[in-house]
Amino acid sequence: MFKVIFLVIFFLYSKFAYSGPFSDFKAGADLSEELSSSPTERRNKPSSDSIVQSKESLDPKNSAVWEDLQNELLGENANVFFVDDIKLIMQDYIEEAHKVPLIVTLPKKIQNFKKFILLIENNPIQQVISLTPYRDIEALGMNVRLEDDSPIRAAILDHEGNWYIGSKMVFVASAGGCSTPACDPAIEVCETGTVGKIAVKEYKREAGAQRIKLKITHPMETGFVVDLDGEVIPEYFIKKIHVDDKDGPIADITTYAALSSDPVILLDLPEKGQSVRVHVMDSRGLEFFSYKNDNTM
């Protein structure tokens, strides 16, 4: 009996003292200023109301899509915990929605995990990547497309079958990251590179740790872009990325067109890899290698 009372008290206490995993959302003066300094048609006068609103929509209970998404991708009756130590490092307010860099950092206790999934709730393509690691990973990075304001969720499955989820709400200045052409001639020279060109780079980090960075030249067509003649450009994207080194596999990654064109993937490993290699397969069945492959299929 005492136990129950204690638990209730504890529950109430924790409910009030700890504002929850969604308190990470930084909507301070900085964001308000940011919003008002770049007026768009959609949000000419941002108010603190819209910030409160978005904070609320970060709560999965208020999300129209989360439940289905969870059932579909994390499994029905999945054991799900929303946590605040899985951090999503990215801007709060996005100007260029077709190429948004982000990094997910994991706390020490969860760096040895079974699966990682990145989800963008309000995207037409909600799943960005699904990664199965063969070694500990400290942080993961990528470039994504955002169609609209959305909660972004980084879901990690541990070896006991529990999902831990880090969340962040982001705003998009001009919507349509999935439905506008990947290159914007107003701000860059739009020359398309050779499809399948892979660059693998390894960087030293502190205490023998390493960052692996992959960059693959690929249009990553979403199937939502209409060309100048009004024709829909069919979807065409990378489906699988396999990363390994001399000691064996590092990670298997399943990718979707919510990754930006010419996707970049970052993996922070606690230990240095030895001559990292990459093997890529796209939705047309083409294969690309970062190394010389003798038994091409």
Add this chain to the structure above:
Amino acid sequence: MQYFKNIVFLLVLFNSFQAFSESIYNLTPIEVSKNVYVFFGDVNNLNNVNGGAISNTGFIIGKKSILVIDAGPSYLYASRVIEIIKSYSSLPIKHLIVTHHHPDHSFGISKFIEIGANVIMSQAEINMYFKYGNRLLRQVKKSIGDNWFINTKIVKFGNNEEFPLNLDLGGRKVSIELYNQGHSEGDLVIEDLLSKIIFVGDLVFNERAPTIPHANITNWNKYISDIKNRKWDYIVPGHGELIKIKEQLLLTKYWINYIDKTAKQAVLNGTSPAEIFNEGIPASLRKYKLAKETWIRDLPLLINKYESE
């Protein structure tokens, strides 16, 4: 009777709505020297209030003809500019110099061709204008509204000019130089010899964050030094107020070098733009107008460019 009243009311309402939704550029030229005028652009990004009129447009009146520098963002803008110029002088507008292809400088071209002006632009930038013009037009329409771009078209025109090019407006000589691969593929710089005023296009931004996407930073640096060392009384930048002292040119230099260094460092260390943005805008850059937007937009592009090299 009530029925008619209602109709009249609706008509009035409809008309007032039309007037409200009409796109009007409120332009007033400033005389920066005798017979040299500048329409200074809005200091904000293009939006549905300024209609994209964010860059500076100039005109120089000689004894025989008039020369205009930059066509502005749209046909409507160019029409308004021409109308105003006509109220200052009845001489013909013989030349239009377009410093580079970016929409805010070039989309008024078709209006100037309509009135028979000779359009001068570097070949490299004409190519960019033809190649990306229609796509850019669709984009600006989408971002600030179709109504600002009524009649705006990407038109073909020839160009056989060699630079440096000297023009005589009648008792007034103007020289045009090509600064290849600096801020854009080929920026034109226009000097009015009589007033010693130089129009430098987007090679110089005054107190506003310069945009670097098509830029070659090394050349651009050299060009700013070159402009600094030329003899001039005033410089008209592509964006921002009139420049009267040399130090003002260094603002552009400081920004482009800072962002360039940051991008190169990021490529060297494998840093993600997300991590750099997480640090906030560097304190020394915050004083620039549009600092945040420009920093966030340009840094990943520059990193991407250096990564591919």
